Amino acid sequence: MANQIRLVEAVRQALDEEMARDESVVVYGEDVGVNGGVFRATQDLIEEYPEQVYDTPLAEAAILGLGVGLSAAGFRPVPEIQFASFAYQGFHQLVQHASRMRSRTRGTLGVPMTVRTPYGGGIRALELHSESYEAGFAHVPGLKTVVPANPADAKGLLTAAIRDPDPVMFLEPTSRYRASRESVPEGEHVVPLGEAEVVREGEEVTVVAWGAMVAEALDAVESGDADAEVIDLRTVSPMDSEAILDSVRKTGRCVVVHEAPRTGGLAAEIVARINDDALYYLEAPVERVTGYDVPFPLFAREEAYRPDADRIRRGIERALSA
């Protein structure tokens, strides 16, 4: 059985089912209770699970730090950070504690926390509501970082993240929340973390993307001439290198797409992994189609900043013509 639902509803469904399944799952954060979340991802959950859903004060360091304590107390915390840029307020709790706890205690204390947070641009949001810092999270050992691109994966990956014994940053692309209704399995649906998906097969060039950029990449491919293979990375850390390498060994060409600024973005890591293990298969430099090295602008300049199908198509053309 499957339902036609939107990404934000798939998120809600995963939370619903996981809270029903395991009463140690606790959802909390700013406005997630009575208000049901500013994107409605937690709508009505507080009525269904009054012991498992909580509105908290406006304090992200607290929200993340509480999760470490709740974990020690035997809970599975699923905090929401209202927008990804505000995770910085509690970044120290992620880096110094949540991500290190298992390692520093030699496995005697884990932090099975899933930090859900809307991320990325494309909805003409307020300042600091559109940033993409997945590369910064991916560079923190002990932290997993997941970005769903479609409703079914949102449900399946979130379910996997909640069940995962380690901390997961679960970045939900805001521009996809209501972009389309798609088929999502009803009932238990788990998409394992750490596995990319080939969303379109092709022979001439590999396009790697995640989150909102997957749809742009598919658009670019549909509207272009190349026989491109499109990979949705899904878990950006730990990264499914093999999926990328297998494809690049086949196509010999690669375009990596992300919204985050170019320098130090994850496209660089992907280029480096191809360099490590598939350099000799490359027929052209890997193309990086990314945000620019500028602060994410206010929305009047947002479209100019964000990669879109057009820019990706040009990237593909460059990769093919080199």
Place this chain on the structure above:
Amino acid sequence: MANQIRLVEAVRQALDEEMARDESVVVYGEDVGVNGGVFRATQDLIEEYPEQVYDTPLAEAAILGLGVGLSAAGFRPVPEIQFASFAYQGFHQLVQHASRMRSRTRGTLGVPMTVRTPYGGGIRALELHSESYEAGFAHVPGLKTVVPANPADAKGLLTAAIRDPDPVMFLEPTSRYRASRESVPEGEHVVPLGEAEVVREGEEVTVVAWGAMVAEALDAVESGDADAEVIDLRTVSPMDSEAILDSVRKTGRCVVVHEAPRTGGLAAEIVARINDDALYYLEAPVERVTGYDVPFPLFAREEAYRPDADRIRRGIERALSA
């Protein structure tokens, strides 16, 4: 005229001379006043410049946030974060404000703040006193990130950073603070930001490093057989790509070294820039000799974690034998 001094003394000299030169330069932070800093980088400065040196409460978000306000008030703040890992406590102030202020105000308000902070491993320090997060800083648009490797550069780069109209993370490698006495120009000495230095010329392979890894790289080269060119990146962001590319175009082989974890580290960015502009010159995959993707361990396992001359030498060998 030049003095034989250690890196930590060179830092102090730059602070001293810049405060003398410009009374809007204000040095502040935890224990930087009466105590002269936990590494003595600010020793006696409070007596010399009682209006320009301040001990603050123990609060890094405050320390960084104050700098934004001081900047608006016309000061050049030079806060110290006692150890780089505690910059996370104020990471939001860096990302949301200091780095974006010029951009978001269209140049009408700049933040000429230089954040000095000891960083990196190698001194058997306490937990969370040894991390290297330069890649995370470099991925923040609007922020410059500088890492001196020797006393003369420490003075020259810090001077340039303090005079720079934009925010700079100035990461001082703790293991080099007292590692050697070297010649440092007396009086005004400015090393421009954004320029790498070739510290050893060679023809067969390019080794790129910064901070404490420069000495390790030189050791590796001295003790090996390859005719290696060693580049000290100095400013890791904005990066002097041309210096790297020129060298790689000559040698055709490259090894990048850093202490930070491998995934998402700046070695990846360097590989990507070589991919972008010098791929066809490569005769072998670029080698990354880096920390592992594990939280920086407590010091009993620190040596196992950190790249050293040995590991770099093996990296060079791999680059040459591929």
Place this chain on the structure above:
Amino acid sequence: MVREQVAEFSVEYVQALDEEGNLDEAQAPEVDDEDLLELYRLMRLSRRTDERAVALQRRGESGTYAPGIGQEAAQVGSAFALGDDEWMVPSFRESAAYLTRGAPVHRLLWYAMGMEEGAEVADRNTPPSIPVGSQALHAAGLGWGQAIRGEDAATLTYFGDGATSQGDVYEAMNVAGVLDAHTVFCCQNNQWAISVPRERQSRSETLAQKAVAAGIDGIQVDGNDVLGVLGVARDALESAREGNPVMVEALTYRQSMHTTSDDPRVYRTEEEEGDWDARDPIVRFERYLREEGVLDDDRMAEIADDIEALLSDEIDRAREGREQVEPAEMFDYVFAETPPELRRQRETFEREEGEKGETAPASAEGGLRGEREAGGAEIPESVEQSAGEAAEERGDEADDEEVGDRG
């Protein structure tokens, strides 16, 4: 010896103008008639600016907007107390404070239209600060700078009740105390942080008592009483100028939605809203001014007309500015001097925009904007939109004048 009280604190509440508009002379600040009228005009202007800005958002002309309707006394009264050579450090709901400080309406609208042009710094007002509470530290830094230089000047910062839960706000008040910063921390307790009511932010009886932790003075004032606020702010600034920072809690109410994306009906009652409407800061002040003979029907009509004319001009100006946005400028202010890689990115951007123009039908304005129009601009989703869907639907239908009275 063995169990003794070692410290005592208290919080005072001040009100000058009561809910019926009666003045308590003892608490009233000295204000001449001209200033009284100016305070009134600013409050009216602020309210109309908010209403128009909400309407513009409803028509898709601008982005998410956070109206300060109901908070005019708290903002105008406090900002009015600041000298021109002093600093104002706002949060994101301070249109009224900006206007009091002389900022033109079109600048506020530009910010709402997603343009950095609206965040340029002028006249010692820092730009809007989106991360809740973070700006309090900037105000502490500014106030510290004023202390270091021994200036007879102070800095006033705004934040909300929700913001008091942030470590930044506590740290700011605490360091300000230690560093003798010339800072006044003005908390507009408008009872809500989006959907979270004041009492779920903190167990504390008052927010003013947050000052106790920092060892600085804290005081509560009726935030819907512009004269009470003005008096308290003047005293607080005077204290701050001498190196004694103060926290002021202005008790007020966010009469409207959190932002244009929010629907307050989900989380609060009409009854509560009604109670606070009755305490509206403008109505109360109007009563007083009429009673005093400072205001009459003619004067009110004149002020209203002037405001409408001003707003109409300013909105035109904002629209014109919006048409001139050059996307490529996003590269130009990242650093004082643009480094090579960024220059290269700018060049690539311009080249690609050029190429785009060749394949897509170009509009008169060319570039990105051209393409967007050519592509048939869909009404953009707005942030936090889900919670505000209902509101938006209403909004899309409403015209310029209908919207803005109740979110």
Place this chain on the structure above:
Amino acid sequence: MVREQVAEFSVEYVQALDEEGNLDEAQAPEVDDEDLLELYRLMRLSRRTDERAVALQRRGESGTYAPGIGQEAAQVGSAFALGDDEWMVPSFRESAAYLTRGAPVHRLLWYAMGMEEGAEVADRNTPPSIPVGSQALHAAGLGWGQAIRGEDAATLTYFGDGATSQGDVYEAMNVAGVLDAHTVFCCQNNQWAISVPRERQSRSETLAQKAVAAGIDGIQVDGNDVLGVLGVARDALESAREGNPVMVEALTYRQSMHTTSDDPRVYRTEEEEGDWDARDPIVRFERYLREEGVLDDDRMAEIADDIEALLSDEIDRAREGREQVEPAEMFDYVFAETPPELRRQRETFEREEGEKGETAPASAEGGLRGEREAGGAEIPESVEQSAGEAAEERGDEADDEEVGDRG
């Protein structure tokens, strides 16, 4: 109406045992002789553990260590009040609290020796927390969990006077209040945060009044009075178990250096140190116990001997453990299940360590350790070393028994 007091707060100070060792029965908790002796033994054990740990650092056998000398009453008294099924969330100077909670000495030493083995979680004590104040939030989370489950149990966390400047500590107390967390926040105000004196952390008269901002109870206790601390901690825990978090400020003194890298002579006077030596928590308690007849010379000697024997065993055990450190284990606990790339890195590491063994003379233990020894281990620099150079120089000369009385 117009200017009125709307809230009042006060902070109380409690002392049971005065500086001469006289007991105020009214403030004394109920403790039987066995527990009195155990409190005494734990304080003595803690002091000796700190002294030995400092000595080990001086000999290069371990790393930076933060002794709690002078703070034994504050820690032992409070930790003693906790039940076994309750949680203790320490900062980085809580040897005495760990020992009170039954942690073996060798575990503390392992941590000081740079081994994760010393940070394993057992018996509901979280590992040391280095980032100042950050652990307070974990305690709020644990206490919240206890509230959610309706447990008759609480969590006690430690932090210093310096930590009260951190937003985390404020946020922790504030959310604990809102969430009815079962948490006691125990601030050991030892007067110094490295070189920064208490009065430069905050303008507040007391630290206990930080609780006022969170709307929770705050109380001051003589932190060098183990019975006063025990009584106050018991009351605080009782309150916390009912959902009313409490902040306790224990007034004490860091008699020794901040850490083994620090030299307090740079920033404080011998006079001040002398004043506090006179208020030593162990001396005071000893006087009382002798007066009461619970302790005599024989008993004291016996306790001292037992402690020396225990420490000698534990130090041996710590040294043995240190010899067994497997560097490759750093890969094994990053995630519950090691992902492919990390497995690959581990394999590379092991291969390279193997190769190393081939070129460098291998020791009996092989691997890295072998090489390090072969290379002639230099005395490692210790962190924050510069400020402590003088101290270190002395330290390097001093032998095991001479060090540790005065930093």
